[in-house]
Amino acid sequence: MNLDKWGWNRYFKEKFALNVYEGIVPGRIIKESKHIYQVVTETGSYKGQVSGHFMYTAVNSSDYPTVGDWVAVEIKDDTAVINKLIERRSSFSRKQAGIEASEQIIAANVDMIFLVFSLEGGRNYSSGAVERFLTRAWDSGATPVIILNKSDLCSDSEDFVYQTEALAPGVYIHLTSTVTGEGIEELKNYIRPGMTLMFTGFSGVGKSTLINALYGEELMRTGGIRESDQKGKHTTTHKELLLMKNGGLLIDTPGLKELQLWGSEDSLGDSFEDIRSISEDCRFTDCSHSGEPGCAVQQALADGELDYRRYQNYLDMKKELKYLDSKVSAKANLDKKAKGKQLAKYIKQIKKR
Template sequence: MSLHELGWKPFFQQQLTLDEWDDAIPARVVEQHRSVIVIQTEDERLSLPVLPDMTGITVGDWLLINRENRFSRLLDRQSLFSRKAAGGKVNSQCIAANVDTVFIVSSMNHDFNLNRIERFLALVHEAGAEPVVVLTKADLCEDPQSYLQQVRSMDAMLMVEPVNALDTHSVKALDSWCSMGKTIAFLGSSGVGKSTLVNTLLHRQSQTTGNIREDDSKGRHTTTARSLHPMSSGSLLLDTPGMRELQLADCEQGVEETFADIQRLTQQCQFSDCQHNGEPGCAIEQAIDDGQLEPRRLNNYRKLMREQAMNAATLAEKRARDKSLSRLYQSVQNESRRRKKG
């Protein structure tokens, strides 16, 4: 594969020095496992162990290796999707890098959830990528248009495509986002049909799929590693595992862009510090009374803003503690060196 086919752009080329052009080899991370990453150069595919100086590298990243196939450095990212790590940790976890378009996958059944779609939209907007909502299982849905209308009610300009993930002709609706060198990522909960959609787009059985539990329409989680796959169209398809504990952190701009309608209404309130809770001249409450804004959407906006603010605060506190500890360790090391010299 050429660098262009791998998604190489002027943004990455401009980061290389003249010496690096002579001595270093650009490579893209095409698979990410717990202790190993798989990289692709123009000439070959290699596996590299994840060493301490490679912390945070994720699928989609561009890095440089030397002539001995050893890691040199990570290039700056054009886009980065991250989340607060699952569980009680306060670390930020990278999900995917250098993505052009994100297919936000949701199934048209009991698992359909507008709040969850808005959460994914906030992540995509924060990273600056293009979101496309893909509604799967159209063949099993009696009224697909009702689901499309619900999604489009959030944003009339939002791209929404209903598909039958098993039907090659149906998924051709996504071709316009799958051109040469473009990187496409997937976000969505387990069981919504991501792996099935990946297999259909790639025309091969790349991902294992699981059965659906009939009692709640939820699926068994089947994808275990993040991976990047070349498509016949020339684009690169990135599949990520279902993220059942997705939390937002440092994502205020993404949330505000996702809820741009609420942001516009807020500017029309009589008071700049309006809390939208009984104040006179509140444009938000008026929009709800007029049926122009759903209470659900306002409640989810408030919830996501609180969540990202809380997680951002804990991450900032952790960074401050780490910085303080680093200064302490450096001070101890310097004092130890001074005493040895004495």
């Protein structure tokens, strides 16, 4: 199998070259569910698992491979034993659900991220959600594209495009419908050989249906929407990287209930470029924009140049990231100690043998 069509390129070849030794070959993770992997290599597609050594040296869940990752593997009895993760070029992540401060990588080595919302009038579109997804997407290293799906269920879909443009300056926005076919041809233009596109969004917005429409066949199972609350039913249960007929690569992901932020306060710079630029005129460089004298952001609010809702969401997200940062540093210290002990034990065992 030629790996180039799976996105193998110079960047990864160079990174891989640092890890080459006898019997080790490159592979890409195309499926993952609870640390059970499917890996493609030059000789075929294999079930995969990480090696004992890998497990001992992994500290965080983000150190484990996920869909889209390139890995160094050794094929043993039809199993790909994963020895090493090849440095990621990009990764889309969020804070893992629950109270623990750890990062969950949703997909890695993605070139473009389709942020899918739907316009049926429920909770699957909101300004706040667009800003949240966009923040994570810009921080991933991949380029975001916004899709407003189910345009057939919305009588003022063009208004949503204008509204979204204000939230996402400079980002391409597409109105689509898998029922009328609106916008599907335009989306096809993004699919290029060797390029990886991922779909993310809430459950039931139509990610898998869009992928089927782009593929031209029923590739992924699609689901219904609960009538009671217009929420999706979580039809897609695992992530999967799919090879399109023309050579492009699409990643389908399970719908999210919520997107908790990950990263530092700096992550907001790209998605709130307007606020960042206004704040250059604040009197104090460390202005928090919540009442200091000479605050340009407060002035912009007063002048109606900045939307109050957007400003409030910005402050909320900033607070969330600051809190996360304090929890992450605390956790890192504990992890380091625990891992140090585990590693010492492992080395002792090897020496004994």
